[in-house]
Amino acid sequence: xxxxxxxxxxxxxxxxxxxxxxxxxxxxxxxxxxxxxxxxxxxxxxxxxxxxxxxxxxxxxxxxxxxxxxxxxxxxxxxxxxxxxxxxxxxxxxxxxxxxxxxxxxxxxxxxxxxxxxxxxxxxxxxxxxxxxxxxxxxxxxxxxxxxxxxxxxxxxxxxxxxxxxxxxxxxxxxxxxxxxxxxxxxxxxxxxxxxxxxxxxxxxxxxxxxxxxxxxxxxxxxxxxxxxxxxxxxxxxxxxxxxxxxxxxxxxxxxxxxxxxxxxxxxxxxxxxxxxxxxxxxxxxxxxxxxxxxxxxxxxxxxxxxxxxxxxxxxxxxxxxxxxxxxxxxxxxxxxxxxxxxxxxxxxxxxxxxxxxxxxxxxxxxxxxxxxxxxxxxxxxxxxxxxxxxxxxxxxxxxxxxxxxxxxxxxxxxxxxxxxxxxxxxxxxxxxxxxxxxxxxxxxxxxxxxxxxxxxxxxxxxxxxxxxxxxxxxxxxxxxxxxxxxxxxxxxxxxxxxxxxxxxxxxxxxxxxxxxxxxxxxxxxxxxxxxxxxxxxxxxxxxxxxxxxxxxxxxxxxxxxxxx
RNA sequence: CGAGGUGUGGCUCAGUUUGGUAGAGCACUACGUUCGGGACGUAGGGGCCGGAGGUUCAAAUCCUCUCACCUCGACCA
Numbered sequence: 227x228x229x230x231x232x233x234x235x236x237x238x239x240x241x242x243x244x245x246x247x248x249x250x251x252x253x254x255x256x257x258x259x260x261x262x263x264x265x266x267x268x269x270x271x272x273x274x275x276x277x278x279x280x281x282x283x284x285x286x287x288x289x290x291x292x293x294x295x296x297x298x299x300x301x302x303x304x305x306x307x308x309x310x311x312x313x314x315x316x317x318x319x320x321x322x323x324x325x326x327x328x329x330x331x332x333x334x335x336x337x338x339x340x341x342x343x344x345x346x347x348x349x350x351x352x353x354x355x356x357x358x359x360x361x362x363x364x365x366x367x368x369x370x371x372x373x374x375x376x377x378x379x380x381x382x383x384x385x386x387x388x389x390x391x392x393x394x395x396x397x398x399x400x401x402x403x404x405x406x407x408x409x410x411x412x413x414x415x416x417x418x419x420x421x422x423x424x425x426x427x428x429x430x431x432x433x434x435x436x437x438x439x440x441x442x443x444x445x446x447x448x449x450x451x452x453x454x455x456x457x458x459x460x461x462x463x464x465x466x467x468x469x470x471x472x473x474x475x476x477x478x479x480x481x482x483x484x485x486x487x488x489x490x491x492x493x494x495x496x497x498x499x500x501x502x503x504x505x506x507x508x509x510x511x512x513x514x515x516x517x518x519x520x521x522x523x524x525x526x527x528x529x530x531x532x533x534x535x536x537x538x539x540x541x542x543x544x545x546x547x548x549x550x551x552x553x554x555x556x557x558x559x560x561x562x563x564x565x566x567x568x569x570x571x572x573x574x575x576x577x578x579x580x581x582x583x584x585x586x587x588x589x590x591x592x593x594x595x596x597x598x599x600x601x602x603x604x605x606x607x608x609x610x611x612x613x614x615x616x617x618x619x620x621x622x623x624x625x626x627x628x629x630x631x632x633x634x635x636x637x638x639x640x641x642x643x644x645x646x647x648x649x650x651x652x653x654x655x656x657x658x659x660x661x662x663x664x665x666x667x668x669x670x671x672x673x674x675x676x677x678x679x680x681x682x683x684x685x686x687x688x689x690x691x692x693x694x695x696x697x698x699x700x701x702x703x704x705x706x707x708x709x710x711x712x713x714x715x716x717x718x719x720x721x722x723x724x725x726x727x728x729x730x731x732x733x734x735x736x737x738x739x740x741x742x743x744x745x746x747x748x749x750x751x752x753x754x755x756x757x758x759x760x761x762x763x764x765x766x767x768x769x770x771x772x773x774x775x776x777x778x779x780x781x782x783x784x785x786x787x788x789x790x791x
Numbered sequence: 792c793g794a795g796g797u798g799u800g801g802c803u804c805a806g807u808u809u810g811g812u813a814g815a816g817c818a819c820u821a822c823g824u825u826c827g828g829g830a831c832g833u834a835g836g837g838g839c840c841g842g843a844g845g846u847u848c849a850a851a852u853c854c855u856c857u858c859a860c861c862u863c864g865a866c867c868a
Contacts, residue, residue: 235801236829237801237802237803237817237818238802238803238817238818238829239802239803239817240803241802241803242797242802242803242804242860242861243797243860243861245861245862260860262859262860263859263860263861314868315867315868316866316867317866317867318866318867318868334868335868366867366868368866368867369792369865369866369867370864370865370866370867377867423868424868425868426867426868427867427868428868433868444867540865540866541865630868633868635868665868699827701826701827702826702827733829734825734826734827734828734829734830735826735827735828736826736827736828736829736830737828737829738827738828738829739827739828739829740828740829741829743828752827754827755827763827
């Protein structure tokens with residue numbers, strides 16, 4: 227691309243309403259522009275990066291035996307009603323009516339449609355397995371779009387779906403896709419970890435997430451400092467200490483005016499939070515249930531939801547709680563609360579605890595969980611925390627933050643059963659097809675790369691996804707010798723399939739250098755005064771000094787750099 | 792959905808408290824000087840101040856409604 231007369235611009239200032247390094251750099255370099263909250267335009271330069279990432283994903287999908295196709299975005303809502311996901315997605319699904327008032331949705335993900343398409347092909351066990359995928363815009367009405375391309379409402383996803391006869395077949399298909407995913411993120415040079423995760427609205431048996439490690443990540447990754455344990459916080463199992471803390475004593479009321487939170491109580495009594503019993507009331511599919519856990523642990527709503535196989539787990543308003551229980555918010559305790567009580571594993575043996583008296587301004591002490599707390603169920607309902615024991619090896623737990631760039635699911639038969647995707651086995655009995663689904667957020671991956679690869683001057687694209695590989699700076703666009711040398715190099719590189727930018731704008735050199743760095747082109751060639759001695763300058767975006775190179779060697783040198791990157 | 796904030800030229804913002812008919816920097820145009828790391832000077836062009844209604848002789852400024860965007864929280868594959 228010659229910059230003159232092309233749709234190319236950069237901004238010198240940060241955008242006022244971008245909130246992350248990656249979104250600022252992508253906006254400043256003219257690759258994307260926000261269209262409305264959580265919706266972005268991809269401009270020519272940005273689109274090239276997107277397509278490059280897409281191509282890497284495509285190559286790995288094809289290598290894994292997947293076939294590309296394309297589904298519509300506009301889908302009859304009935305299909306999502308049938309699978310129960312209109313409810314599961316709730317307000318996150320974009321809904322609209324056609325002119326006859328028939329309800330449609332903009333597809334948030336496509337398990338249903340792929341299952342329906344698969345019915346065309348699947349009759350017998352001989353028709354399985356197979357694997358199909360697409361790149362397509364997905365729509366999700368996120369409550370709070372954030373961080374540029376990281377959390378958006380319309381985004382391009384590569385979604386793949388595998389179809390097998392049984393779980394053994396799924397294991398094989400899943401393994402292939404899992405490896406393909408590793409290849410993709412390895413090729414992109416991302417620093418990522420793979421964690422076990424909740425299956426959420428997708429359902430099924432297993433979910434693993436590919437998480438790009440970065441500070442603005444919205445997911446907490448739970449890792450072990452000794453073994454390879456890695457899990458999303460949502461599902462990381464807490465190994466309860468099982469200690470028998472304290473001696474049983476008589477319950478005593480203590481006056482604790484205005485000490486409503488664990489922090490205030492700690493301040494007031496001078497006791498460590500682990501000696502408090504925190505009592506939280508959740509509305510689980512409409513039922514008010516109390517959850518008792520140590521003062522130093524957070525409740526985990528995903529675990530609670532699983533415990534009751536519930537669709538919704540929400541924290542009710544204080545008034546609602548007081549209406550439905552005998553408790554007083556701020557002074558809640560599990561004794562005589564009047565509703566079902568669930569105890570966290572880690573408090574079951576504790577015999578000397580402090581908890582709310584269900585009476586304003588009072589707590590009680592010497593509470594023995596085995597003696598005094600009448601719980602219906604116990605289980606693991608809290609978040610693991612840093613410093614806890616690793617559930618796998620007993621090592622120490624550490625946290626990192628991650629951006630979920632890929633997700634794989636062993637779905638099982640959830641969708642095939644809902645949509646009657648069955649096959650006849652060898653004995654002529656009918657069985658539901660066993661499915662897997664696999665997503666990669668393309669735009670989000672692009673943002674994650676920028677988050678991990680930038681410096682004070684701008685983006686540093688890896689060679690294989692850079693929008694162009696070489697940026698040719700012509701120092702003086704009016705100097706004929708310089709322009710001719712630059713054009714010659716430009717043509718030679720293009721002929722070799724090495725995409726390059728020729729900056730032939732009437733700009734001062736400083737402007738061109740700054741732009742080259744901002745947009746992150748890996749190789750910069752400067753055509754300047756040295757040209758009269760047949761010399762060019764070469765500089766890499768990743769660093770290092772400017773190198774003088776003869777005109778005759780420049781092309782082979784660039785080829786070598788591109789090849790070895 | 793709750794709380795807070797912001798909408799003024801392409802971009803970043805001042806002006807709003809105390810109404811008087813719109814500014815700065817960057818970007819853009821012309822000319823000149825300069826020109827190998829976001830040049831300088833001079834002269835220009837471009838905005839009915841998010842929208843609607845109201846108060847007033849007069850509204851970017853005050854009042855009402857509304858829309859959009861942002862932050863924190865809630866929520867969330």
